[in-house]
Amino acid sequence: MKRLSIDEIVFLAKLRSLYWVKASKEGCIVIESQWWSNPRLCVRCSKQSNVDGAAREKPWPAGCGGVLRDHSGKIVANFSGSL
Numbered sequence: 001m002k003r004l005s006i007d008e009i010v011f012l013a014k015l016r017s018l019y020w021v022k023a024s025k026e027g028c029i030v031i032e033s034q035w036w037s038n039p040r041l042c043v044r045c046s047k048q049s050n051v052d053g054a055a056r057e058k059p060w061p062a063g064c065g066g067v068l069r070d071h072s073g074k075i076v077a078n079f080s081g082s083l
Contacts (some may be wrong), residue, residue, distance in 0.1 A: 014036060018030075050068070051065070
């Protein structure tokens, strides 16, 4: 079995993530030339989710978080907390 270098592992992770984003994010445009340097900044979506939350069955805590964006979609602040 061939051993992969860390660079090869990172490349494969980014490649699989790129394919997943392209297949699952309807209405999003992926700028592939920028994907390799910073994947989080190269996806432009018409519908962006700005908040999310998670919870388990009691007595586990719940939490929420989100981002605030400017008119161009750039993240200007984020928040999170437990409920």
